[in-house]
Amino acid sequence: MSIIETRDLVRDFKRTRAVDHLTLAVEPGEAVGYIGANGAGKSTTIKMLTGILKPTSGTVRTCGIDPMRDRIGVARRVGVVFGQRSQLWWDLPLRESFGILAAIHRLDPAAAAARTDRLVEQLEMGPQLGTPVRSLSLGQRMRAEIAAALLHTPELLILDEPTIGLDVLSKQRLREFLVAERRERGTTLLLTTHDMGDIERLCDRVLVVDHGRLAFDGTLPGLAATVGAQRMLVIDLAEPSLDLTGVPNTTLVESESGGLRQRLAFDAEATTAAAVLAHVSARHGVRDLTIEEPDIEDVVRRIYAASGRG
Amino acid sequence: MADRRLDLAVRLRPYRVLLASRAHAQMQYRTSFVTDILGTVGVGLAEFAEVWVIFHNVDVLGGLDFTAALLVFALSNLAFSLADMFVGHLDQLPRYIRAGQVDAFYVRPLPLLAQLMTSDLSLRRVGRLSVALVALIVALTTADISWSTATVALILLTIVSGTAIFSALFTTAGGLQFFLVDGAEFTNAFTYGGQYAAQQSQQIFPDPLRIFWTFVIPTAFVAYLPAVAILDLPGDPLAPTWLAWCTPLAAALAWALAGLCWRSGTRHYQGAGG
Ligand SMILES: Nc1ncnc2c1ncn2[C@@H]1O[C@H](COP(=O)(O)OP(=O)(O)O)[C@@H](O)[C@H]1O
Ligand SMILES: [Mg+2]
Numbered sequence: 001m002s003i004i005e006t007r008d009l010v011r012d013f014k015r016t017r018a019v020d021h022l023t024l025a026v027e028p029g030e031a032v033g034y035i036g037a038n039g040a041g042k043s044t045t046i047k048m049l050t051g052i053l054k055p056t057s058g059t060v061r062t063c064g065i066d067p068m069r070d071r072i073g074v075a076r077r078v079g080v081v082f083g084q085r086s087q088l089w090w091d092l093p094l095r096e097s098f099g100i101l102a103a104i105h106r107l108d109p110a111a112a113a114a115r116t117d118r119l120v121e122q123l124e125m126g127p128q129l130g131t132p133v134r135s136l137s138l139g140q141r142m143r144a145e146i147a148a149a150l151l152h153t154p155e156l157l158i159l160d161e162p163t164i165g166l167d168v169l170s171k172q173r174l175r176e177f178l179v180a181e182r183r184e185r186g187t188t189l190l191l192t193t194h195d196m197g198d199i200e201r202l203c204d205r206v207l208v209v210d211h212g213r214l215a216f217d218g219t220l221p222g223l224a225a226t227v228g229a230q231r232m233l234v235i236d237l238a239e240p241s242l243d244l245t246g247v248p249n250t251t252l253v254e255s256e257s258g259g260l261r262q263r264l265a266f267d268a269e270a271t272t273a274a275a276v277l278a279h280v281s282a283r284h285g286v287r288d289l290t291i292e293e294p295d296i297e298d299v300v301r302r303i304y305a306a307s308g309r310g
Numbered sequence: 311m312a313d314r315r316l317d318l319a320v321r322l323r324p325y326r327v328l329l330a331s332r333a334h335a336q337m338q339y340r341t342s343f344v345t346d347i348l349g350t351v352g353v354g355l356a357e358f359a360e361v362w363v364i365f366h367n368v369d370v371l372g373g374l375d376f377t378a379a380l381l382v383f384a385l386s387n388l389a390f391s392l393a394d395m396f397v398g399h400l401d402q403l404p405r406y407i408r409a410g411q412v413d414a415f416y417v418r419p420l421p422l423l424a425q426l427m428t429s430d431l432s433l434r435r436v437g438r439l440s441v442a443l444v445a446l447i448v449a450l451t452t453a454d455i456s457w458s459t460a461t462v463a464l465i466l467l468t469i470v471s472g473t474a475i476f477s478a479l480f481t482t483a484g485g486l487q488f489f490l491v492d493g494a495e496f497t498n499a500f501t502y503g504g505q506y507a508a509q510q511s512q513q514i515f516p517d518p519l520r521i522f523w524t525f526v527i528p529t530a531f532v533a534y535l536p537a538v539a540i541l542d543l544p545g546d547p548l549a550p551t552w553l554a555w556c557t558p559l560a561a562a563l564a565w566a567l568a569g570l571c572w573r574s575g576t577r578h579y580q581g582a583g584g
Contacts, residue, residue: 085410103327
C-alpha cells in the first residue's frame, strides 16, 4: 500500500487554484524531493496530506488514512516540519519542548528519554538542551525541529523547506543526519526545497509541480538529463590569467576581473569537481573555490519550458 | 474504579504537562508576573468601583440593593475570570494563526480545541479572581440569606455553569474567527459585552435586550437569576425563579453552539499562508 496517495486532488483559494488535479503515489521507504517554483502548490499539498487544509475535491490518503476523517491518526504516524514555522515552545528551554511533545504523543517515559537522548546525540544538540528555543541559531533550531518531528518515530517524515536560510555547514549536518536516520529506520521522506544539494544527497525520486500540476516524476539523473543541468565550479586564481578554456568536460561560463575569477560549468556525469580542480591547479595558482549547484528555480524553469508551460 | 481513575490521569497527562509548562514559563519572570497580577487586581477593583459609585447615588437599581448587586458582581466576575484564565486566549485565534501555531496544532495527535485551550494559562488573572472571591464572601455574609443545602448547591452550580457559559462564549468567538479576518472587535461584543451584561441587574435592560441576554446569549444565568433565587427576591417577571436552576442547561446549550462554531471553523481553516 502507498504511504502517500492523492487522486485528482484540487484545492482552490479565493482567486487561485493552488493544487490542480494532482495524482501521485509514494511508496514506503522512498525519499522523494517535491520541487517547484514559489507558489507552485507544494505547501498546500503538504497541508492537505496532514489534514490542515480540506481538499476542494479529489482524495488524499496518508498512511492509508483520510486526514479529514482522522487527522489525529495521521498525526500519530507522520512527522512534519514547516521550515518557516516552529513547533517548539519559544519561551522554554529546548529540553522541555521534547518533554512536552513526548507527553503529547503519550510516549512511554523511558522510551521517550532513550529516543530523545539518541536524537540529541546524533544531531549534536547536547549543549543547547538548556537554552530557550528563542535563543537558538537558525541551524540549531532547525535541527531541534527535526528531532521534535522524529521523537515519536513516525513512518513518514515531511519537511517543507528545512534548509532555507541555513549555512553550508548546518545543511551538511542535517543531510548527514537524515541519511543516517533513514538508513537506520527506513523512514519515508517527502521534502520540498530550493536547494539542489538537498535533493542530490537525500532523494532517489523527484516530483516537480507546476501551477499545482505534476510536471515531472522520475529520478534525479533523469531530471538532470531532461534539463541538462550542470554544476558550476567558481575558481579564484592567485594572479590574473587567460581564460581557462580546454579543461576537459567543462565549459567556461564567465571570466571576471581580468581572469582572477572564472566560472566553469561541468557535467557531473562526465567528470568530478576534484578532477577539474586538479587540472586547473596543475597550471595556475588557485586561491579559493566554490561549487555552485544548479539552481532549482532554473531546473524548474527548464522543466516548465520543456512541458510547454511556465 | 481505581483503574478508571488511573486511566483518566493517563488520558489527561498531555494537558497537565502543557498547562504546567505554561505556568512554568510565566513564573520565570517573577517581577513582571507579580505586577501582572496586581494589574488584574486593579481591573477587578475598577469593575467593583463602578458598582460602588452607582450605589453611592441610589439605594436600589433594577430591583437590587447594594448587597444584592455585590452578589451579582461577585458571581459574574468569578465565572468570567475563571473562564478568562483558562480559555480567554481563544479569541486571540488570528494571532495564533499568523504565528503558525495553529498549523502545529493540526499535526499533533490531540483535539485542536483542547490544544488551543491548554496552550496558555493566564495565571495573572488570579488577581481579578481574588477580588471576585472577596466580593462573594462579603456579599454572602452580609446578605439576608436563609441558608440551606439547596442554597449552597445553587451557588456551586452557578459558579461551575457560569464559568462554562463564558468559556463557551470564548470558544464561539474563536470558532467565528476562522471566518472573520479581524473578528476580535465583533466577537468582543459578546464575550466582554456578555461579561458586562452578566454583572447587571437584568431589570435595567429594555425587554429585547433582556430576552437577548437570557435566551440568546445566556449571561443572565451567570449571576442575576441565581442571585435573585439565592436572595429570594421578586426578580424578573419574564424569568421565573426556578430558571436559576437551569444554569447547567443554559451552559449545555451555549456549548452546543460553541462546538458547532468551532467545528465548522476548523474545517474552514485556510492555513497560515506560505
Ligand atoms: N491561505 C491562503 N489564502 C489564499 N491563497 C493561498 C493561501 N495559501 C496559499 N495560497 C496560494 O496558493 C498558491 C500555492 O501556494 P503554496 O502551496 O504555498 O506554494 P509553494 O509552497 O509551492 O510555494 C499560491 O498562489 C498562494 O498564493
Ligand atoms: Mg511553500
